[in-house]
Amino acid sequence: MVVLAVTMSAALAAQAPLASDPCAAFADDSPQGEAGRPVGVRDLATIADIGQASPHDVANSPFGVSPDGRSIAFVVRRANPETNSYCQRLLVASLTDAGAVRELDRGGEFIRMLTPVRKFAAVESGVADVISPRWSSDGRALAYAKQVGGDVQIWTTAASGGPAVQATKLDFRPENFTWSSDGAGFIVAGRPAIAAEKARIDAEGRKGWLYDGRIAPFVSNRPQVRGTFPMEYFHVDVRTGERRPARPDEIARVDPEADPGKPAGAGLFAAGKSGGQAWTEAKSPDKLLSPKRLVVRWRDGTSSVCDDDICSTIRRLGWSDDGATIYFLARQGWAKSATSVLRWRMGEPRPRELLSTEDVLVGCELHGGDLICAREGSKRPRRIVAIDLVDGKERVIFDPNPQFANLQLGEVRRLRYKTAFGTEAFADLVLPPDSKPGDRHPLVLVQYNSEGFLRGGTGDEVPVHVLAGRGIAVLSFERPFGAPGTEEAKTELEYRQIVRRNWFDRRNVQSAIETAIARAVATGRIDPDRLGISGFSEGTAATQWALINSRLFKVAALGICCEDKVAIAMNGGIDYETFTLEMGQPLYSYEKEDYWAPLSLMQNAERIDAPILVQSGEYLLGLDVLAAFRRLGKVMELHVFDNEPHVKFQPQHRLAMYDRVVDWFAFWLKGERDCGAEKASQYERWLAMPGAPTMASCVGRTAPIP
Numbered sequence: 001m002v003v004l005a006v007t008m009s010a011a012l013a014a015q016a017p018l019a020s021d022p023c024a025a026f027a028d029d030s031p032q033g034e035a036g037r038p039v040g041v042r043d044l045a046t047i048a049d050i051g052q053a054s055p056h057d058v059a060n061s062p063f064g065v066s067p068d069g070r071s072i073a074f075v076v077r078r079a080n081p082e083t084n085s086y087c088q089r090l091l092v093a094s095l096t097d098a099g100a101v102r103e104l105d106r107g108g109e110f111i112r113m114l115t116p117v118r119k120f121a122a123v124e125s126g127v128a129d130v131i132s133p134r135w136s137s138d139g140r141a142l143a144y145a146k147q148v149g150g151d152v153q154i155w156t157t158a159a160s161g162g163p164a165v166q167a168t169k170l171d172f173r174p175e176n177f178t179w180s181s182d183g184a185g186f187i188v189a190g191r192p193a194i195a196a197e198k199a200r201i202d203a204e205g206r207k208g209w210l211y212d213g214r215i216a217p218f219v220s221n222r223p224q225v226r227g228t229f230p231m232e233y234f235h236v237d238v239r240t241g242e243r244r245p246a247r248p249d250e251i252a253r254v255d256p257e258a259d260p261g262k263p264a265g266a267g268l269f270a271a272g273k274s275g276g277q278a279w280t281e282a283k284s285p286d287k288l289l290s291p292k293r294l295v296v297r298w299r300d301g302t303s304s305v306c307d308d309d310i311c312s313t314i315r316r317l318g319w320s321d322d323g324a325t326i327y328f329l330a331r332q333g334w335a336k337s338a339t340s341v342l343r344w345r346m347g348e349p350r351p352r353e354l355l356s357t358e359d360v361l362v363g364c365e366l367h368g369g370d371l372i373c374a375r376e377g378s379k380r381p382r383r384i385v386a387i388d389l390v391d392g393k394e395r396v397i398f399d400p401n402p403q404f405a406n407l408q409l410g411e412v413r414r415l416r417y418k419t420a421f422g423t424e425a426f427a428d429l430v431l432p433p434d435s436k437p438g439d440r441h442p443l444v445l446v447q448y449n450s451e452g453f454l455r456g457g458t459g460d461e462v463p464v465h466v467l468a469g470r471g472i473a474v475l476s477f478e479r480p481f482g483a484p485g486t487e488e489a490k491t492e493l494e495y496r497q498i499v500r501r502n503w504f505d506r507r508n509v510q511s512a513i514e515t516a517i518a519r520a521v522a523t524g525r526i527d528p529d530r531l532g533i534s535g536f537s538e539g540t541a542a543t544q545w546a547l548i549n550s551r552l553f554k555v556a557a558l559g560i561c562c563e564d565k566v567a568i569a570m571n572g573g574i575d576y577e578t579f580t581l582e583m584g585q586p587l588y589s590y591e592k593e594d595y596w597a598p599l600s601l602m603q604n605a606e607r608i609d610a611p612i613l614v615q616s617g618e619y620l621l622g623l624d625v626l627a628a629f630r631r632l633g634k635v636m637e638l639h640v641f642d643n644e645p646h647v648k649f650q651p652q653h654r655l656a657m658y659d660r661v662v663d664w665f666a667f668w669l670k671g672e673r674d675c676g677a678e679k680a681s682q683y684e685r686w687l688a689m690p691g692a693p694t695m696a697s698c699v700g701r702t703a704p705i706p
Contacts, residue, residue: 053460067139091104288494544600
């Protein structure tokens, strides 16, 4: 029996002009429905973000503190599935008067972050670029990046009130900027050479593009910009539009990492107002993953070095106003799962830890005696807070998601353990809100990062707290990295070859998954016979391995398929083919091969009984697996999303993904179905699949499927 459903998602133009304001839907931030209800798919799909949705800190902070230290500016972004666009608002909040918030501007399109991918210089990802509002030196104006009609420019507004107006007409994308010292222009970082190369590719396309390493068929027919394009810096006069190369002192203002005083070989770098400097450097510069040390050159000319473990994983550096103290954030604790705030005063022998938390701190900036951060925890979405550096107490400056205060979220338990190979690892067990001793819940493993607010796993594909609200426990899994010998790797290629040797990395991750599952089952709250697994990107390969090398999981869902022998190399293009061959992977064979035996779903299709749901915009990469499943009558249902990169960004699609994957796991693990008429065809397909529940009870609707 052939069981396969392929649906094409009709995409709205993601960046089309809107007839209505996407912010209008969020005029009332009170929770929908009764207080104390579980989190629903729409709650999570329309959550408000400041900065990127993921909990990973990046160089640019998503907010800016005013010169007088009394206000903070930031952009709040919120997805609107109905308009398939984003409500984006430039807000200013008081640092002294809690709750005082003003809107200066709204509008603009979702700005997609430019990401280097192997030899491609700047691929537009589905991850939001960080918008960092910049105050003028007199505090009377604000500037920020805004995209209209696909064009990113710098816009300005009066700090007393908007709306904003376009201030630049650059022929390249500004990737960072700050005000010039006289306030009459900007120092802008960008790569005009990329814009020029895109124009050259346009011209080539009129006669047909040569198929070479620039083309990745699963991304686009159009060649990507390939090569190295260093950042360039310009002074741009707002009145005339004229630009000139920026001076070294101007470059240092927009990019401290480009400060001419930065030592050769330094990693993170921070220069104090009083002449001090601090930087991280590799202990073994020839090693790819060399441990780091912290070097401080104090304002009095003396130097200090921290070689301790606490200085090996620094994420952010900042000087006190008087230049006598350096503050930094570092990853510490079990499997580096905690964030520590540390202080090192001039004259002290070593740094002192001020605060340690398993919450995530993003974009932190010093302000007097406070550390201003975006903070989020496993059950609490991101908000802007001020942390007192003396007593560690926190005050909330702005909470963009007040509606979450009345929603019911289940207990979260952090599980810490070691793999069979001795690697420290952890996972978070999320129980249903009404869970009590004696209950035994089905469980879904969500991969492969478990930091900050537990949202949808890597790629934001599987809504953690929504599943818990449907009575399905979730194991939010943090993937361990590394293998014996990787500490000696000198290049990225050497590292990849080492972790692939004897599939050590895959076996280590599988051990972590199995140990985490065992720990969850040992709580007495999990039914070991009703386990599901989900994966995206690297998590897809981990799911493949788990389905082939264990019998733990009864059902699976993927955000992309699959790492295998034929389709991924063919549709990844010449560069990706080279990338895989460099690791020693044989390609393009339809025969059974020992190398692929533990990983290839195509080669092991006859052994896979777990039904698999795939929701992807990069579906070409898994067509070999899809064909193998189709020939054998195995269950793989594929939904294709148009105009989506690796990480999906369209609000309409995210809501649909959330809704479908929750239905999928509830159907296979609990025998439940949503009996609304609009989902009748979905359940007709699923009920006809091999192994489907013979009876599926209705949840949330009264009308049964005919």
